[in-house]
Amino acid sequence: MGTSxxxxxxxxxxxxxxxxxxxxxxxxxxxxxxxxxxxPRAVSAGAVTALVLGPLGWWRAGGExxxxxxxxxxLTAFAVGQGRRPL
Numbered sequence: 001m002g003t004s005x006x007x008x009x010x011x012x013x014x015x016x017x018x019x020x021x022x023x024x025x026x027x028x029x030x031x032x033x034x035x036x037x038x039x040p041r042a043v044s045a046g047a048v049t050a051l052v053l054g055p056l057g058w059w060r061a062g063g064e065x066x067x068x069x070x071x072x073x074x075l076t077a078f079a080v081g082q083g084r085r086p087l
Contacts, residue, residue, distance in 0.1 A: 004067075054069045
């Protein structure tokens with residue numbers, strides 16, 4: 001596993017740990033942090049990001065580029081889903 005993939009895994013793990021610690025401090029907040037996965041607008045924004053950056057990442061860096069494109073898609077969906085009312 002290349003260094004770039006390790007960094008991407010650390011970023012994803014940090015997001016999960018952050019949500020888990022928030023859940024421990026105040027029950028229910030961890031679920032609200034991942035609620036963006038049920039927001040159609042946020043998921044659509046993440047999918048568009050993945051569709052745009054995925055082929056570009058593959059062309060420039062192979063598999064590692066696709067991993068970074070997927071991470072960018074998750075972060076985009078997270079950003080778009082913040083501040084939205086629950087459905």
